[in-house]
Amino acid sequence: MSHKSIIPQPGILNISPYVAGKSAATGGNRVTKLSANENPHGPSPLAKAAYIEAAGSLEVYPNSSHAPLRAALAEVHGVEAERIICGAGSDEIISFLCNTYAGPGDEVLYSQYGFAMYPISAMAAGATPVQATETNLHTDVDALLAACTPRTKLVFVANPNNPTGTMVSEAEIQRLAEGLPPQALLVLDGAYAEFVEGFNGHAALVEARDNVIMTRTFSKIFGLGGARIGWGYGPAHVIDALNRVRGPFNVSAAALAAAEAAVQDVDYTEHCRAENEKWRGWLREALASLGLPSVQSFTNFIMPQFESADAATAADAYLQTRGLVVRALSGYGLPTHLRITIGDEIACRAVTSALSDFMKGARA
Ligand SMILES: Cc1ncc(COP(=O)(O)O)c(C=O)c1O
Structure with missing residues (x-):
């Protein structure tokens, strides 16, 4: 055959x-x-203990709404629980975003040395990845704005960035959010935000605008890469759309329990x-x-x-x-x-x- x-x-x-x-x-x-x-x-010893405890009820499906973890995240970060979505790593949130907002004929823009999953998820959704050049290994907001077209649906910026490790200012990120065409959603990837003292991954910009979402992960500072859990915080209209493509049990019970304990162990x-x-x-x-x-x-x-x-x-x-x-x-x-x-x-x-x-x- x-x-x-x-x-x-x-x-x-x-x-x-x-x-x-x-x-x-x-x-x-x-x-x-x-x-x-x-x-x-x-990970935090408390997160490890929560993960092990979850092994006692592996036959039970996980909480589908992720409400306890979202409440813990909202409390620690001072954000609204209703506007949080959890995923199997922030990779899954990146994939949800591409599947929800970009398809054939659309462009997904990212910085020259941006994280490799941006073009992969864009292409998996049938969209075209587009790179904007960086300047001295830093995200270049002017280059990103210049690369926007009427087909640009998503713009991914990790701040700080992987693999360069560099960061651009809050003012530059705000200028980017303000300058994007109306059909483009800005995704601020904060996988490494916790390593910057006093920085909350541009949460205030997400609060202030309806074209910005931030993604975060438990894989880096929280030491839970093997558990596969991340989250996103965005405008209500975006979270609502993403939840429609999310599988009901996309995050395991053990990962949810470990993440909740981890975020509380400040x-x-x-x-x-x-x-x-x-x-x-x-x-x-x-x-x-x-x-x-x-x-x-x-x-x-x-x-x-x-x-x-x-x-x-x-x-x-x-x-x-x-x-x-x-x-x-x-x-x-x-x-x-x-x-x-x-x-x-x-x-x-x-x-x-x-x-x-x-x-x-x-x-x-
Ligand atoms: C910039 C960036 N975003 C997202 C991720 C995905 O992390 P995870 O899917 O483990 O949450 C990584 C992992 O290396 C990363 O470096």
């Missing part, structure tokens, strides 16, 4: 599948994974933020003194630059022999850079020591 008549929707086979951060290395006894921006300290979150800031500064300086400068990062990773793409590739290979797995960025169009998650003290020292040896001539 032939399957030649069973064909995916136009454009699906043009999608390059997402490449996740590697989790194994070629050498070394113990592998330290610094390729996926995970929290080296893990002391633990602050501890993780402070540790990250301390070791990010330390690592940036240490690598710069080896001749590997990096742009200022507001996230839980940094992006050192090598003298050439070959040098970055060789450094990546050498780090693997030392049991250190980082993220190569040629897929993002940044072949001379590597992205390194800020691990704990041991990991930061290990990366520095390995890159010091590499710069002195050690090779894989």
Whole structure:
């Protein structure tokens, strides 16, 4: 039998599948994974306990409205619970947005070094992804505005951004929201917002406007990447539309319970933020003194630059022999850079020591 008549929707086979951060290395006894921006300290002990407790009732479907988690998020963030939607990671919210607002003939705009799931989800919805160039590894609002057309339906901006780690000002983001054409929805991806002290992912802009939604995740500072849970906060008309495409049980009961405990454990979150800031500064300086400068990062990773793409590739290979797995960025169009998650003290020292040896001539 032939399957030649069973064909995916136009454009699906043009999608390059997402490449996740590697989790194994070629050498070394113990592998330290610094390729996926995970929290080296893990989740709050309260979140872990809630997840384990949820195992006692696995036969029961999860709460479909996510009301307890939405209430906890609303309380901690000072936002309205009715305007929150929860997803299996913020990836799912990104996918809901593309499926709901963009289709064949529509454009989904994002920044040059934007997160890879924006074009993937856009193409999965049949829409056309469009990139706006960045300036010095920063989101360029003028370039985004200039790239808008009557077909632009969604504009994705991560602030701070992955993989660059850079951030643009509140005023710039507001200027973008104000300057978009009327049919375009601005998606502010705050996956790394918690790493910026005192920053709430542009929640106030979401409050003030009806063309802005923010997405957030429990995968990064909350250390729950394996549980798959994220959320979005947007205008009522957008949340209503997204809820129509959301499956009733899209988030597991264990993930909901863990996330609720995690968001309430604000002391633990602050501890993780402070540790990250301390070791990010330390690592940036240490690598710069080896001749590997990096742009200022507001996230839980940094992006050192090598003298050439070959040098970055060789450094990546050498780090693997030392049991250190980082993220190569040629897929993002940044072949001379590597992205390194800020691990704990041991990991930061290990990366520095390995890159010091590499710069002195050690090779894989
Ligand atoms: C900018 C950005 N947005 C969204 C995500 C998706 O995160 P998750 O689906 O785990 O919530 C990531 C994960 O790496 C990210 O870096």
